Amino acid sequence: MPYDPKTLADLLDGRLPWAETKEIMSQQKDPERFRMVRDILQERVRFPERILLPLTPHLYIVQKGADRIVKCDCGYEFGDYRRNWKTQARVLVRDTPELMAELYHPDQGADPDWEELREFYCPGCYALLEVDAVPPGYPVLMDFLPDLDAFYRDWLGEPLP
Amino acid sequence: MPEQTARAVGLRRRLEEMERLYRETGHYGGIDRLTLKEQDPFRYEKVYAELRGALVSARETALHISASPIVRNIGELCFAFYTPEGDSVAVSTGIITHVHTMSEAIKFMIRNDYDQDPGIAEGDIFCNNDPDLGNVHTTDVHTIIPVFWEGEMIGWAGGVAHQVDIGASTPGHDPIATANRFEDGFYVTAEKIGERDAVRKDFKVRASRSVRTPLYWDLDEKCRLAGVYMIRDAVHRIIREEGLDYFLRFMREAIEEGRQIFLARVRERLVPGVYRTASFEDAPYAGKAWHPEQNQDRMMHAPMTITIGADGSFFLDMEGASAPGPFPFNASEGSMQGALWVLITQTLIYDGKVNDGSYLAAGHHFPRGTWCNAADPTLAYGSPWGFLIPAFTGMFRCLSRGYFARGYREEIVCGYGFTGDPTQGGGILRATGQYFPVSNFELCSVGLGARGTMDGLDAAYAMWNPEADMGDAEVWETIESGLLYLSRRIKPDTAGYGRYRGGSGWEALRLVHGVTGMELYSFRDGAVFHGGAGLFGGYPNATGYRLFLRRTNFAEVVRERRPYPLGDADPARRELDTALRGEVHRSPHALILPQTFGDDDLWLCVFSGGPGYGDPLERTPAEVCADVAGNVYLPRTAENVFGVVVRPDAAGEWRVDEAATERRRAALRADRRARSVDYATFWERERRKLLEGRIADVVRRMYRESMSGSARWAEEFRAFWQLPDGWMP
Numbered sequence: 001m002p003y004d005p006k007t008l009a010d011l012l013d014g015r016l017p018w019a020e021t022k023e024i025m026s027q028q029k030d031p032e033r034f035r036m037v038r039d040i041l042q043e044r045v046r047f048p049e050r051i052l053l054p055l056t057p058h059l060y061i062v063q064k065g066a067d068r069i070v071k072c073d074c075g076y077e078f079g080d081y082r083r084n085w086k087t088q089a090r091v092l093v094r095d096t097p098e099l100m101a102e103l104y105h106p107d108q109g110a111d112p113d114w115e116e117l118r119e120f121y122c123p124g125c126y127a128l129l130e131v132d133a134v135p136p137g138y139p140v141l142m143d144f145l146p147d148l149d150a151f152y153r154d155w156l157g158e159p160l161p
Numbered sequence: 162m163p164e165q166t167a168r169a170v171g172l173r174r175r176l177e178e179m180e181r182l183y184r185e186t187g188h189y190g191g192i193d194r195l196t197l198k199e200q201d202p203f204r205y206e207k208v209y210a211e212l213r214g215a216l217v218s219a220r221e222t223a224l225h226i227s228a229s230p231i232v233r234n235i236g237e238l239c240f241a242f243y244t245p246e247g248d249s250v251a252v253s254t255g256i257i258t259h260v261h262t263m264s265e266a267i268k269f270m271i272r273n274d275y276d277q278d279p280g281i282a283e284g285d286i287f288c289n290n291d292p293d294l295g296n297v298h299t300t301d302v303h304t305i306i307p308v309f310w311e312g313e314m315i316g317w318a319g320g321v322a323h324q325v326d327i328g329a330s331t332p333g334h335d336p337i338a339t340a341n342r343f344e345d346g347f348y349v350t351a352e353k354i355g356e357r358d359a360v361r362k363d364f365k366v367r368a369s370r371s372v373r374t375p376l377y378w379d380l381d382e383k384c385r386l387a388g389v390y391m392i393r394d395a396v397h398r399i400i401r402e403e404g405l406d407y408f409l410r411f412m413r414e415a416i417e418e419g420r421q422i423f424l425a426r427v428r429e430r431l432v433p434g435v436y437r438t439a440s441f442e443d444a445p446y447a448g449k450a451w452h453p454e455q456n457q458d459r460m461m462h463a464p465m466t467i468t469i470g471a472d473g474s475f476f477l478d479m480e481g482a483s484a485p486g487p488f489p490f491n492a493s494e495g496s497m498q499g500a501l502w503v504l505i506t507q508t509l510i511y512d513g514k515v516n517d518g519s520y521l522a523a524g525h526h527f528p529r530g531t532w533c534n535a536a537d538p539t540l541a542y543g544s545p546w547g548f549l550i551p552a553f554t555g556m557f558r559c560l561s562r563g564y565f566a567r568g569y570r571e572e573i574v575c576g577y578g579f580t581g582d583p584t585q586g587g588g589i590l591r592a593t594g595q596y597f598p599v600s601n602f603e604l605c606s607v608g609l610g611a612r613g614t615m616d617g618l619d620a621a622y623a624m625w626n627p628e629a630d631m632g633d634a635e636v637w638e639t640i641e642s643g644l645l646y647l648s649r650r651i652k653p654d655t656a657g658y659g660r661y662r663g664g665s666g667w668e669a670l671r672l673v674h675g676v677t678g679m680e681l682y683s684f685r686d687g688a689v690f691h692g693g694a695g696l697f698g699g700y701p702n703a704t705g706y707r708l709f710l711r712r713t714n715f716a717e718v719v720r721e722r723r724p725y726p727l728g729d730a731d732p733a734r735r736e737l738d739t740a741l742r743g744e745v746h747r748s749p750h751a752l753i754l755p756q757t758f759g760d761d762d763l764w765l766c767v768f769s770g771g772p773g774y775g776d777p778l779e780r781t782p783a784e785v786c787a788d789v790a791g792n793v794y795l796p797r798t799a800e801n802v803f804g805v806v807v808r809p810d811a812a813g814e815w816r817v818d819e820a821a822t823e824r825r826r827a828a829l830r831a832d833r834r835a836r837s838v839d840y841a842t843f844w845e846r847e848r849r850k851l852l853e854g855r856i857a858d859v860v861r862r863m864y865r866e867s868m869s870g871s872a873r874w875a876e877e878f879r880a881f882w883q884l885p886d887g888w889m890p
Contacts, residue, residue: 128776
């Protein structure tokens with residue numbers, strides 16, 4: 001059973017009371033959820049491109065002409081969705097005791113010799129998009145590469161533009 | 162009922178046939194239609210509910226036989242029913258990781274022709290705790306019985322319970338100092354320990370002399386036996402009501418349905434594609450180890466790739482995992498499969514048929530010869546949870562990206578805290594001269610990662626037991642009688658930062674009292690963040706650390722009726738050693754091997770929070786203010802991380818300084834702009850760290866282990882950093 005858009009909007013915004021959230025968790029999933037959430041998010045963003053897939057609270061894969069790109073809700077474009085968007089981000093690496101201590105007491109943070117924090121920011125709005133906690137020299141992973149064609153064609157039964 | 166043996170059954174042939182049918186048809190037992198369910202769904206569901214109810218009832222009843230708080234209060238036991246070939250049909254609640262590990266133990270017996278020798282007969286009792294053939298660690302002990310009906314073997318009933326002590330080289334249930342199998346304690350390798358429904362006396366004698374706490378062993382065994390007999394009675398009752406043919410077909414359909422449900426859930430809730438992450442854990446043994454071969458720092462590497470196929474298939478791959486070694490964190494493939502299974506039951510099929518059908522549907526690769534499939538029975542397997550728990554945080558992160566993309570925000574969980582810092586050891590109580598164990602399990606309630614719509618649960622989650630419970634302090638004191646509680650309280654700054662914060666961790670302060678001698682040890686993350694970070698800009702939860710005081714003036718403080726310290730709420734304030742005199746031992750490394758303690762020594766336990774979700778600057782000031790009021794965050798953390806300035810009003814209530822908050826948040830955003838670099842600069846700087854050898858030995862060792870063990874991972878590593886062929890750090 002589809003939920004009304006207001007309920008879903010409240011869910012997305014973390015405003016839905018726990019009792020209602022729990023009820024949603026306990027129910028059968030609503031098959032229309034993807035389309036409804038996509039529509040809600042489409043109304044919220046200020047760019048005209050069609051959202052194909054939400055990736056993170058700020059990033060979307062959108063259809064821009066013949067291209068499918070990653071775009072921030074601030075409008076910044078990260079390029080083709082098959083390339084890791086992190087390669088277009090601004091990066092702060094916390095790899096010294098001083099930088100780590102800005103966030104964690106030394107007893108409660110990682111030893112920067114063992115592990116560093118990499119903070120990836122949107123170059124447009126400087127929202128913090130992702131934090132990686134990895135040893136120095138660790139490759140940057142692409143967190144998620146969706147199979148958009150299979151998802152739309154085979155799972156949603158909906159053509160991609 | 163006449164006694165029968167399984168000799169004529171040919172269990173190995175039956176197992177091979179079931180595996181062939183699955184391989185060739187893709188369906189469990191070759192069942193492509195759930196005919197029983199189609200014909201009479203109410204009858205089918207009734208039988209499943211009866212079996213499931215019997216298993217839950219067995220657990221809830223039998224645990225009262227145990228004397229161990231780990232079993233009685235925390236609920237560290239579970240029961241399951243299996244097909245004759247060893248596939249689980251239904252499970253109880255509890256530590257359901259072991260539903261699959263017992264399956265592996267049964268299949269070990271079948272593949273080794275136990276029906277020929279030592280024989281599998283009605284009334285036989287088998288015991289197993291060997292990690293190399295399906296267990297997690299020796300302290301989890303299986304009791305497994307074959308179940309017959311009118312001479313035909315129709316399945317197995319199994320129960321598992323976590324011991325207070327397993328006779329390892331150090332007391333407790335999760336040894337840390339061990340370097341090989343021969344220190345893991347009492348091993349029972351798929352052994353027939355009884356016949357005609359009675360455990361053999363010689364086994365009882367051996368067991369009682371193999372552990373430090375024979376009373377707990379004996380009552381835990383009776384607890385498991387009571388449970389499996391309750392299950393056997395229930396299955397007989399179901400067969401009397403429904404008929405044998407129906408029950409035999411039902412078991413197979415239930416497993417096939419479990420498989421189908423899993424695949425349907427994947428297609429319903431995720432998005433096809435490739436999800437990747439990596440998790441890490443520290444094992445800082447340098448300068449601490451008792452064995453020369455163990456005396457170096459090590460770091461666990463758990464790369465994880467989950468591929469959801471266009472056909473809805475699921476495959477989890479840990480290619481590139483680091484090496485096993487002379488430490489107790491080695492994991493058997495069966496334990497990894499059990500962990501995979503237990504997380505699946507919490508995130509995809511919590512409302513479905515929970516059985517080995519979902520295990521069959523979850524493709525996986527734990528590379529042989531790595532820490533996650535050590536495949537060497539001579540290694541130590543005392544505490545595989547130490548690596549396994551952080552490794553599987555990656556699974557929640559990966560799946561949550563799928564839930565997010567699909568719009569199912571309510572299913573998102575960023576990960577979980579480390580159920581670590583198990584205070585263990587033992588001592589002699591002065592008043593009685595008796596040995597008492599320290600075998601604490603309050604770690605079974607750590608912070609859950611932030612959700613996609615709300616904060617994580619505070620001090621209320623354990624990845625291996627969905628019914629988390631820290632147990633009453635008073636109950637722990639009844640067995641840990643020389644180690645009293647001074648406090649239990651929420652520990653500030655342990656929750657991972659984010660728009661939604663992780664669940665908070667907590668701390669417990671213990672006092673050594675009335676002992677003639679005592680040893681303690683423990684372990685959790687310290688040098689690296691547990692697992693990985695949070696999601697979507699959320700930060701990892703705080704690491705643990707080690708803090709204890711020896712030879713304090715605690716008795717004097719009490720005698721003079723002065724307030725005594727309650728913990729280490731703010732490490733910068735040093736509440737413990739400013740309030741007391743004594744020798745302070747503080748280390749950012751939480752791993753500590755057994756050390757001796759005496760009266761008036763204080764020992765701090767620090768339990769993990771969960772990771773966060775989203776940008777912390779997007780958390781509302783009101784929420785951050787409530788966090789400060791609730792001791793979840795210190796005021797300076799609210800300001801430095803969340804950009805929220807809070808001050809106490811005249812009544813002492815915390816209030817947000819709106820103007821100061823606005824300025825602080827603007828400053829933090831400007832700081833991001835000023836201090837960050839473009840990706841190319843970042844890449845070049847990181848690459849130079851490698852090329853110039855500016856990485857710690859422990860990190861270098863980890864990379865070399867992964868690159869030596871996996872050509873695929875090595876090639877990817879070199880390609881990413883554009884390093885020459887054959888380059889090694």
